[in-house]
Amino acid sequence: MHKDETHQHMHGYGIYLLVWMGLLTLTGVTVAVAGINFGALTIATALIIASIKSYLVLTIFMHLRIEQRVFRIFLVVALFFFIISIVLLFADYSFLIKS
Amino acid sequence: MNTQEHAVSHVHRDDIASRMGMWLFLFTELLLFGGMFFLYSVYRFMNAEEFHVAAKELNTLIGCFNTAILLTSSLTMALSITAIQKDNKRLSILFQVITISLALGFMVNKYFEWTTKFDHGIYPGSDTLLAKEPGEILFFGLYYVMTGLHGLHVVIGAVLIGVMTRFTIKGVITKDSFVKLEAAGLYWHLVDIIWIFLFPLFYLIT
CATH class of the missing domain: 1.20.5 (Single alpha-helices involved in coiled-coils or other helix-helix interfaces)
Structure with a gap:
């Protein structure tokens, strides 16, 4: 993205709302999927979804993308x-x- | 911090270094919670069946509700920073107050969740708990310590944001100087990330 910036750029309100909706959707997915038994993959699925959610929080909410x-x-x-x-x-x- | 003032009321500050300092602190939090996640994973690996049985005691609905609350509070926290960047002080304060209210809502839910457990006789050292299988005792031990420590972080975070709200009202945090608010925000988002992992690991193993 933007390199060598001295002052921080900022996110608008819109992208935060999008990320928030994405996070809620992923929470819904992880709850829905938890009922299905994938055997050893069950915990892997939960952890992968949690990692995707964390990635969204880190990059957008915590500004890592523009940092x-x-x-x-x-x-x-x-x-x-x-x-x-x-x-x-x-x-x-x-x-x-x-x- | 170096607050050497120049004649033209120019205060020396380094926002990038301030944020970096906050990130370094967050890495120590990763170690704190990381150690517990290691403990959890090994015990679950060794007591898979008992963890499943014990997890049925937990209320998935409250867990879901609290997840939604924390995610939304992260949203309002992020929005409050954008608001102050746009020089909209009142909106920023409003978002911060909503964030604090959501944090309190989370703790109220936690209170009801835990007291229900206590009513069922499940608390550290109780006779009902000690009569259970060793793996189940481990599960509830981890449950109380990990969600308890997380809850403590929620309380600390809410207090921090409260201080930031005061700073915003008093004009310490402004459009041109909002790194304090950003640091509080980083802490709050970390609390959110920890919950993102705690939720499926405790509430969703059925």
Whole structure:
């Protein structure tokens, strides 16, 4: 988007309303889908929908889309280590449970 | 913060650094809640069946309602920043007040939800709870700690926004200086994101 901006651009009211409707719709979807049993995919579906919702909140409500790039890099680094922790944790536990 | 004033009433400030500081703080919140989500995921992995049974006790309707409330409060928070950017002070204050009211609404729901649980004898250390399976005890332990800590964040967020409303009324937060409001907004949206994950993980495992 806009690079090297010194002062922040702003969002209008409209985009926030759109995102809000999107978030409510996704909440409806996640509730509707929760009743269906996809087996192991059930929790994955819930987490994917929650991630999409978080992405919308982060980029639009929290202005990351119009923020300087360094903010996005910071977030990606933080999430990277968060995901590493949980992957290693489960690598460990799935092994412990099986043995 | 450096508030060295120049002769022309020019106050030195760095809005980008202020927002960056807020983001760094939010990353520590990710660690705080992240640790609990790790705990939740391992316990659920080890006690899948019992988590399903225990989750049936939770009221999905209240959960849905509270989700809608928090999402809407995030909307009004974001709108209040746009309003102040457009120099519409009264509208900004109105949106902030709506945000605070929605936060209180969330806590009122939480109060009814928890007291209903207490009436059913489900609270940490109760005989009814201790008679349940170990996995169910873990589920309710996590439920109270995680939604409780989240609730505490909602209260803190509401107080913060209240302070910002006062600042807006007093003219500390203006069209040209609204980074404080933005920081409070970032905190509020984080509270929203945490709930976005808590809701399906606790209320929607059937």
